[in-house]
Amino acid sequence: MPVTPSHTIRSAGIGLRTPHIKPLLEQDWDIPWLEVLTDNFLSKGNLLSGTNLDLALLDSICERYPVTLHGVNLSLGGVAPLDKGYLNAMKQLYRRTSAAWVSEHACFSHSTQHQSHDLLPLPYTAEAVEHMANRISQVQDFLGEQILLENVSAYLSYQNSEMSEGEFLAEVVEQSDCLLLLDINNAYVNAQNLGGTPEDFFAALPLHRVREIHLAGYADKGTYLLDAHNNPVADKVWTLYQSVLEQIPETPTLIEWDNDIPELEVLINEATTAAQLMSKAVDKLPREALRATQCHSP
Amino acid sequence: MSLALIQQDFLKAVNSNHNGLCGHLCQGGALKPMDRVNIYRNNTQQARVRALSDIYPMTVGIIGTRLFNMFCHRYSDSHPATHWDLNQYGREFPQFIAEQAIRFDGLAELLYLEELGHLEWLLHQSYYAVNSTEFPLEQFSGLDSASQQACRLLLSPSVGLINTDWPLYDLWQHWQQGTLPDALDPLSTTEYLCVSKDRHRPTVTPINREQYLLLSKLSHTSLVALATQPELASALKALPEYVAKGWITDFYLLGADRV
Structure with missing residues (x-):
């Protein structure tokens, strides 16, 4: 079993993607941490055998870099029962990688009959709050740890929503006692696609519960923005990031890039930019305020 | 709603x-x-x-x-x-x-697209299959002769078998070099292939008809029953080789607890 060099997740990391595994292992890089996509390592043979190539490489990665786990298929808001097989596999991976934490999305992705392989938004209702909070509690009880809940990008909204997205997430977090993963690109994309402002969204959130920030690039489709993770972080998203850092300056930040994946150096440059903005935000804070914003692993 | x-x-x-x-x-x-x-x-x-x-x-x-x-x-x-x-x-x-x-x-x-697709599915399955442990030779050797003969042998989950009238092995070999043949003509005799995992990577091995039949029957036919089939006689001699290659990874006795 690999031993993670440190649980400390700090500064700006990058999402681990297959084309970068080889260069990450062949050379030393100044990358403070990596986020591993849970689902890439849960295929049936993977966790049951210790010598699958994917897992062998992941073990090597975990020996050199602190990691976190980020999942997409838990369907925390789904009405279909939680998949115990998936949960078990996730827990095994969590132990195997010594990941600092596990994050998932505030969405649903499947029913008992159908699977979407996309992150589908929930209506912001009291029913959905209670339902998702209960399921998050179940997952946290099973893992023995708090998880991080991420706001998703959305292209539609429901007539029967009773509250804003920010209010919805705040309520879920409160009821389940989970933590937040704040995706600033998603907040920007949603404001453009559905109205509202990212600032109002941030204002509704309990920012003291944010343990990780995501940054990514979107694709402009003319009539909407697609959360494509195929571009550098947009200037407007960097600006929003800076405004969030004024309140939570030391929050570990991650660069996500999933399509048209560039050379590793491109992601590292983006992460370096994020780290520099974090340093600036920290420098601006009075010493007392900084002590109050110190982040800890959940 | x-x-x-x-x-x-x-x-x-x-x-x-x-x-x-x-x-x-x-x-x-x-x-x-x-x-x-x-x-x-x-x-x-x-x-x-x-x-x-x-x-x-x-x-x-x-x-x-x-x-x-x-x-x-x-x-x-x-x-x-x-x-x-x-x-x-x-x-x-x-x-x-x-x-x-x-x-x-x-x-x-x-006309070979379906069979080619089947081969690709087997390669994919092999990659993600559970890695098996080694054949429990010591336990097998500990059985008396009658029990040994009553055993059925199990293929590794990473092993798949296919027979085809198209030169898929040649096509797969080309693909390993990053190329594809210009055209594929049907074979005059059927080709038998075994997909397995060589360390971490799926691979394809040509086998003969007898070997194919034997490997297809292993999990549901006892060794003693296989031994009564003359066409499998020479293939049966290769069983230790299949164990060594990791193609055969376990055995069971009908009615016995362990697999």
Whole structure:
């Protein structure tokens, strides 16, 4: 079993993607941490055998870099029962990688009959709050740890929503006692696609519960923005990031890039930019305020 | 509208153009409700196209990305995914694509597409199969002779067998070099192939008909019954070799507790 060099997740990391595994292992890089996509390592043979190539490489990665786990298929808001097989596999991976934490999305992705392989938004209702909070509690009880809940990008909204997205997430977090993963690109994309402002969204959130920030690039489709993770972080998203850092300056930040994946150096440059903005935000804070914003692993 | 009904309608819309969800969506903005739903539908289809492209790379190389993607979209419409793991999606794709191909000029003569797809599925399955432990030789040796003869042997989950009238082994070898043959002519005799995992990577090994028959029968025929079949006599001598290669990884006795 690999031993993670440190649980400390700090500064700006990058999402681990297959084309970068080889260069990450062949050379030393100044990358403070990596986020591993849970689902890439849960295929049936993977966790049951210790010598699958994917897992062998992941073990090597975990020996050199602190990691976190980020999942997409838990369907925390789904009405279909939680998949115990998936949960078990996730827990095994969590132990195997010594990941600092596990994050998932505030969405649903499947029913008992159908699977979407996309992150589908929930209506912001009291029913959905209670339902998702209960399921998050179940997952946290099973893992023995708090998880991080991420706001998703959305292209539609429901007539029967009773509250804003920010209010919805705040309520879920409160009821389940989970933590937040704040995706600033998603907040920007949603404001453009559905109205509202990212600032109002941030204002509704309990920012003291944010343990990780995501940054990514979107694709402009003319009539909407697609959360494509195929571009550098947009200037407007960097600006929003800076405004969030004024309140939570030391929050570990991650660069996500999933399509048209560039050379590793491109992601590292983006992460370096994020780290520099974090340093600036920290420098601006009075010493007392900084002590109050110190982040800890959940 | 309840959470359950919204989710049911959403998943129907994503998988089959059902428009029941639209009535529950907010209006306004540059997009109509159905256009908004179609963004998710497209995202879902793209995820499945990527998965099928990863599983069937030789087929993509032969028929081209444009046609392959079109077949993927049609397949996605008629075969919604039921499992979160996209590595388990696409088992029926080889048969589907063969049925589609006969309607297209230039593809209709590619009669090997289904068998090639089957080979690619076996390679994919082999990669993700559970890695087996070594054959429990000590336990097997500890059995008395009668019990040994009553045993049935189990193939590794990473082993798959295929027989074909097309030179798929040659095609696979070309693919290992990054090329594809210009044309494929049917073989005069059937080719038998064993897919297995060599360390971490799936590989293909040509075997003869007797070996193919033996390996096909191993898990449901006792050793003593196999020994009564004259055509398997020489193949049976190779059993230790299959154990050494990791193709045979376990045994069981009917009625016994252990497998």
